[in-house]
Amino acid sequence: RKEVEQDPGPFNVPEGATVAFNCTYSNSASQSFFWYRQDCRKEPKLLMSVYSSGNEDGRFTAQLNRASQYISLLIRDSKLSDSATYLCVVNNQAGTALIFGKGTTLSVSS
């Protein structure tokens, strides 16, 4: 099992849609979980951290399921500006660095 796996997509949705991304991770001892956003030809930027109890930031909701070792990101009321690649990030087996998933591409159309 790869350390971090994501469905690469692309997810093509209309404006206003709700879309969900899932990510699975292999290290059951992982403590740190994030979602990053990367626009085309730009650097990755933190979208939100993922906490055990789940957390929400405006239209974005992140959930963590430790038993099943997966993380989810829900985007409500999609905007054109949400078009980007979303990277799932987890700390590595050795606990020394972060591992980035390959990303899920979202395209929101009008």
Next chain:
Amino acid sequence: NAGVTQTPKFQVLKTGQSMTLQCAQDMNHNSMYWYRQDPGMGLRLIYYSASEGTTDKGEVPNGYNVSRLNKREFSLRLESAAPSQTSVYFCASSASPGQGGYNEQFFGPGTRLTVL
């Protein structure tokens, strides 16, 4: 604050040439990282430095060397460039991992390197 800066932004090399990618951060972070990003491969860690004076190999260190010059600067050197090293290189920094896990990593704008 400039955050994380990288130079150069673009570079074309011939096979066998050498070059150094520069990275600097002004956030007083202890940890710094070098990644490469290739289509379909995602971000892969080349080397990291948990603190000034220490460096460690990541997932894909072969063909690269690093220097943590001081707390602010972390350089990546390609001694003899190969076409397989054509990629986008990102430098990142973060505060030291604290209790409960890792802190956010801040990325530089990247260097687009082509090796012919």
